[in-house]
Amino acid sequence: MxxxxxxxxxxxxxxxxxxxxxxxxxxxxxxxxxxxxxxxxxxxxxxxxxxxxxxxxxxxxxxxxxxxxxxxxxxxxxxxxxSSPEHQGPSSIVLAAQPTIAKILFGSIGKALKQEYPGIKMRFKEGLGGYIREWIANGEIDAAIVYLPENHASLGADVILREQLYFVAPPEFGPIGKGFPVERLASVPLVLPAHPHGLRVLAESLTARFSRSVNLSMECDASVYITKQLVAENCGCTILPLVSVQEEMRKGTLQAVPLINPEIIRDVAIISARNRPPIPSQRQVLETVRQQIVHLVKCGAWAGATLV
Known part of the structure; x- marks a missing residue:
């Protein structure tokens, strides 16, 4: 029966x-x-x-x-x-991002997911790229929005946008023109995070192209906000994306120009683990996240970014 x-x-x-x-x-x-x-x-x-x-x-x-x-x-x-809106999609999801990305995205992503899935329980985590890849591997998070590392074969990566990096200096540094050659990086004192932060690894790889080492003024593992304060106080220069320094450029407390010869571009992607099954409805949720990122780029909220 x-x-x-x-x-x-x-x-x-x-x-x-x-x-x-x-x-x-x-x-x-x-x-x-x-x-x-x-x-x-x-x-x-x-x-x-x-x-x-x-x-x-x-x-x-x-x-x-x-x-x-x-x-x-x-x-x-x-x-x-x-079939009610409260129970469409997963019951919960854990998303992570690197600090610069988290500052741009988490508010708008949280709002978009809550509107589409009113019953969803969300948890956001912020961390460096190396830590995020560990969280993905051990199942501590479901997905992340990150600057894509060179070695990402073990990750399911959906590349969404590309972002150019800028050389950031205090006003006291003097005129920096319309672009700062990568070859000159080793000759200026830099405020950078410690390993394994992606910006530190990138700076060292850029100076190594010219058989030179990073001229480290000081390490800063605090927020990007603190790094910008140190640069504004003439403690050194740094490397950041344009979106991170727009406000300070308008105020005149920092100046920034693209790194050139060559231009330094980073890909931003949504990543998830390939070695474990996704949570229920994860594809739909991540599509909502993707659409929100695309919207922010198109409306100019993510300065310096171009969609792939």
Whole structure:
């Protein structure tokens, strides 16, 4: 006996007529009659007294109506509950991003996900690229928005945009023209984070191209905001994306120009682990995240970024 059997039985019981019930359940009258007869044989009871004017429930039939009604109501409640906006998408998701990206995205992404999935429980984490890749590997987070590392073969990466890096200096540094050659990086004192921060690794790889080392003024593992304060106080220069220093450039507390010869470009991608199954509805949620990032770039909220 299945829920389908009970629903067909209930349709006959409430209509009192096989022909009307057959129309309701979408079967021929003869097919519905056979199914009820099979159910009676399985239960070894008679459910209806049949006559030319219709059917009448037997005493066991009346008892079965109670159970069939409960099953119908339960299925209706389950359908309504699971199809409501509060239960579309996953029940929870953990997203991470590097600090610069988190500052740009987390507010708008949180709002977009809450609007589309009102019942979702969200957790945001901020961390350096190396830590985020560890979190992905051990399952501590579901996905992340990051500056894509060179070695990302083990990650499922959806590249969304590219961002040019800028040389950032205090006003006291003097005129820096329209671009700062990468070859000159080793000759200026830099405020950079320690390893394994991606900017530190990048700065060292850039100076190594010219067989030179980074001229480290001081290390700063605090926020980008603190790094900018140190540069504004003439403690050194740094490397940052344009979106990080727009406000300070308008105020005149910092100056910034693109790194050139060559231009230094970083890809921003949504990453997730390839070695474990995604959470339910993860694809839909990450598509919402992607659309929000694209919107921010198109409306100019992510300065210096271009969509891939």
């Amino acid at each position: 299945t829920s389908e059997d009970l629903l067909m039985f209930l349709s006959v019981a409430t209509s009192g007529n096989f022909s009307r019930a057959a129309i309701e359940v979408g079967l021929s009258q003869s097919a519905l009659s056979r199914k009820i007869s099979t159910l009676e044989a399985e239960l070894n009871i008679r459910l209806f007294y049949r006559s030319g004017r219709g059917v009448v429930l037997t005493e066991p039939g009346h008892r079965l109506v109670k159970y069939a009604t409960e099953v119908k109501e339960l299925l209706e409640h389950a359908t309504a509950d699971l």
